[in-house]
Amino acid sequence: MKLKSLGLASILLVACGDSSSQEASSVETAKKQPDNSIAVLQYHHVSETTPAVTSITPKQFKQHLDYLEENEFSVLSIEQAHQRIENDEGFPDKAVVITFDDGYDNVFEHAAPLLADYDMPYAVFVNPDLMKESPSAYMSWEQLKQIQQQGATIVNHGQTHAHLIRRRASETEEQWRERMHYDVISAQQAIDAKLGEQPKYFAYPYGEYDAELQNLLDEWGFLGFAQHSGPWSPYSDKTAITRFPASGIYANLKTLDAKLKSRALPVADYKPSEPLIAYDDERPTLRVTLAHTDGLQQKALRCFQGTDVLQPTWQDELTFSVKPKENLPIGRSRINCTAPADAGTPYYWFSAAFIRPDAEGSWPD
Numbered sequence: 001m002k003l004k005s006l007g008l009a010s011i012l013l014v015a016c017g018d019s020s021s022q023e024a025s026s027v028e029t030a031k032k033q034p035d036n037s038i039a040v041l042q043y044h045h046v047s048e049t050t051p052a053v054t055s056i057t058p059k060q061f062k063q064h065l066d067y068l069e070e071n072e073f074s075v076l077s078i079e080q081a082h083q084r085i086e087n088d089e090g091f092p093d094k095a096v097v098i099t100f101d102d103g104y105d106n107v108f109e110h111a112a113p114l115l116a117d118y119d120m121p122y123a124v125f126v127n128p129d130l131m132k133e134s135p136s137a138y139m140s141w142e143q144l145k146q147i148q149q150q151g152a153t154i155v156n157h158g159q160t161h162a163h164l165i166r167r168r169a170s171e172t173e174e175q176w177r178e179r180m181h182y183d184v185i186s187a188q189q190a191i192d193a194k195l196g197e198q199p200k201y202f203a204y205p206y207g208e209y210d211a212e213l214q215n216l217l218d219e220w221g222f223l224g225f226a227q228h229s230g231p232w233s234p235y236s237d238k239t240a241i242t243r244f245p246a247s248g249i250y251a252n253l254k255t256l257d258a259k260l261k262s263r264a265l266p267v268a269d270y271k272p273s274e275p276l277i278a279y280d281d282e283r284p285t286l287r288v289t290l291a292h293t294d295g296l297q298q299k300a301l302r303c304f305q306g307t308d309v310l311q312p313t314w315q316d317e318l319t320f321s322v323k324p325k326e327n328l329p330i331g332r333s334r335i336n337c338t339a340p341a342d343a344g345t346p347y348y349w350f351s352a353a354f355i356r357p358d359a360e361g362s363w364p365d
């Protein structure tokens with residue numbers, strides 16, 4: 001849904017090609033696909049004392065910024081990246097957006113001063129109701145205003161950080177929509193009232209969404225940011241934009257390096273298109289249709305689920321499917337697919353998110 005499957009690559013080739021490449025053979029053009037992707041890093045805590053799985057230490061965080069600087073990454077604001085994607089302008093070879101979820105006070109203490117020093121823009125997704133409830137854990141409006149003046153964009157993570165797609169007992173569709181309206185729209189109103197009108201970008205709490213919530217965001221004019229991996233590109237679903245987690249075990253620069261340099265697999269369509277599956281759908285088939293295979297080593301495309309490597313079955317030149325070897329775990333999981341490039345950039349990347357509820361329709365945080 002909402003994927004751009006038009007001949008985007010060819011448009012970009014013309015738009016970005018220099019005069020010599022316009023006459024290049026198809027082999028040469030395949031080697032030099034223009035870069036239409038940008039990696040979006042997702043952080044939470046920047047602290048030594050918070051839960052390891054959602055934290056990076058201040059020292060590691062500085063190493064990340066040093067790495068970006070030494071390797072000459074263009075650090076774009078989230079609005080700049082959005083604009084380039086909307087206009088199919090492409091990106092410099094190495095480009096990145098930095099984001100933080102939840103707006104913890106340790107981001108103000110440990111990350112904001114460094115980002116100001118390095119003159120790098122970033123986005124912080126905040127939960128206004130939680131800021132009211134636990135002021136000591138989160139940045140205040142005053143602090144948010146301060147970092148906004150230093151180049152941060154303050155955006156929407158919902159009022160309450162609830163599991164939005166989990167319907168409450170006997171909740172009607174109408175009541176659920178009202179609850180979503182409160183969580184998304186009133187949070188945006190709170191942000192705009194305190195900080196001036198901000199772009200309508202919403203990061204799903206826990207990265208959880210379904211087709212109904214995507215439709216609401218679309219109706220209300222929001223982009224939706226998820227938490228499964230992959231670069232952001234014109235192929236991204238506007239209400240399921242992927243980001244690379246960079247906390248906990250994912251903070252390792254050796255593994256982050258390939259992700260930062262990856263490009264979006266040109267996915268025109270995939271099924272299931274929404275993450276929530278049935279409890280008894282233990283091993284769902286993922287079916288992916290590519291817009292083209294230019295620039296990538298199609299035969300070397302592989303998918304990964306947990307520690308399992310999944311060999312794709314090709315239905316035709318552009319469509320493949322994979323099936324997990326084991327039952328998907330209860331809760332959130334993903335299937336990642338990557339293919340090496342013909343030349344240059346290390347990997348093309350795509351990820352599909354899954355949420356498998358337990359028999360009672362619930363799942364862990």
Ligand SMILES: [Zn+2]
Pocket residue numbers: 101102157161205206
């Ligand atoms: Zn969060």
